[in-house]
Amino acid sequence: xxxxxxxxxxxxxxxxxxxxxxxxxxxxxxxxxxxxxxxxxxxxxxxxxxxxxxxxxxxxxxxxxxxxxxxxxxxxxxxxxxxxxxxxxxxxxxxxxxxxxxxxxxxxxxxx
Amino acid sequence: xxxxxxxxxxxxxxxxxxxxxxxxxxxxxxxxxxxxxxxxxxxxxxxxxxxxxxxxxxxxxxxxxxxxxxxxxxxxxxxxxxxxxxxxxxxxxxxxxxxxxxxxxxxxxxxxx
Numbered sequence: 001x002x003x004x005x006x007x008x009x010x011x012x013x014x015x016x017x018x019x020x021x022x023x024x025x026x027x028x029x030x031x032x033x034x035x036x037x038x039x040x041x042x043x044x045x046x047x048x049x050x051x052x053x054x055x056x057x058x059x060x061x062x063x064x065x066x067x068x069x070x071x072x073x074x075x076x077x078x079x080x081x082x083x084x085x086x087x088x089x090x091x092x093x094x095x096x097x098x099x100x101x102x103x104x105x106x107x108x109x110x111x112x
Numbered sequence: 113x114x115x116x117x118x119x120x121x122x123x124x125x126x127x128x129x130x131x132x133x134x135x136x137x138x139x140x141x142x143x144x145x146x147x148x149x150x151x152x153x154x155x156x157x158x159x160x161x162x163x164x165x166x167x168x169x170x171x172x173x174x175x176x177x178x179x180x181x182x183x184x185x186x187x188x189x190x191x192x193x194x195x196x197x198x199x200x201x202x203x204x205x206x207x208x209x210x211x212x213x214x215x216x217x218x219x220x221x222x223x224x225x
Contacts, residue, residue, distance in 0.1 A: 004154075032212045043116075043204070043216040044155075051212070089155065093212065098143060099170075100214060104154035 004092050006103035013080050014111055020076045021106040023090030027071035034091040034100065035064050035075050044089060047075075080110045114139055114207050118217025125195055125224050132191045133220045135205035140185035143208065146178070148201040155204070161188045195224045 005024045013019050025033060032051045036044040048057040053068040061078045077084055087105040094101075115138040125131050135144065146158040158178055159167040167180040181189045192199050205217045 034212070034214070036214075043218050044214075046213040046215070049212045091155075091214075098208075099145070099157055099160060100208070101157065102147075102155040 004090055004101055004103035006088075006090050006106050008106060009104065010107040010109070012109045012111065015081060017080050017110075018076065018078045019080055019108070020074050021088055021090075021108075023073045023075070023103055025071050025073070025090070025092040026094070027069060029094040029096065030068045030071075030092075031095045032093040032100075033066055033068075033073050034089075034093070035073070036089040036091065038087045038089055038105070040086075047088075077108075080108070082110045082112045084108060085110045113213075114141065114209055114215040116205060116207065116215060116217040118205055118220060120220055121218060122221040123223070125222065127196055127224060129195055130191055130193045131195065131222060132189050133203055133205070134189050135187070135217050137186045137207055141207040141209070142185070144182065144188045145206045145208070145214070146180065146188075146190045147204045147206065149204070150198075150201045158190070158203075192222065195222075197224045200224045 007022050034049050035047040037047050038044040048064045050066040055066040057064050063076045066073045087107045089105045090103045091100045117136045144161045147155045149155050157170050158173045159169045161167045161180045161182040163182045163185050179191045200223050203220045206214045208214050
């Protein structure tokens with residue numbers, strides 16, 4: 001059974017705070033790890049897809065790291081803004097399969 | 113990238129009825145995926161729709177309840193049959209392109225009374 005765990009479930013921060021979320025996934029049969037951003041009433045939007053152990057990716061104020069040996073990834077947001085408020089989803093694709101399994105997400109609320 | 117048009121965007125349905133959700137992609141893709149998110153839950157994969165063959169369903173989902181069509185490489189439908197309040201969810205179709213990213217439709221918010 002493929003299980004993707006995300007923490008925390010929700011997070012309330014002030015504008016300007018930096019924050020991070022955790023995603024844990026099976027360390028065996030790893031193929032790819034994804035991060036998506038899902039705003040209310042919109043489609044989930046891909047932030048990053050990482051495939052190599054030690055990968056670090058950055059997009060503006062958002063960055064992510066990957067440790068496939070121990071099965072975790074971190075998403076960092078520097079200087080949070082109210083427009084960063086969304087649900088951040090982590091997802092795992094295993095080798096030999098074509099399906100992607102999602103965690104329950106971290107709901108971020110950024111207060112101005 | 114891929115652009116997916118999904119409809120309806122929302123619907124309120126009576127118990128026992130069926131609803132068909134449509135997704136149209138702006139390019140040809142081999143596989144399309146159908147997900148749902150029940151309130152407070154994660155995105156859960158229902159099935160993978162392949163053109164020219166029957167869909168592959170995940171554990172807990174069956175064809176009689178969620179029949180899927182995939183008549184060509186740009187279109188798919190998911191039907192939620194004999195609905196009950198437990199089927200109230202957001203339903204999303206998605207495709208995967210080169211680079212492994214998933215692209216999603218805008219979602220269908222279904223409420224069953």
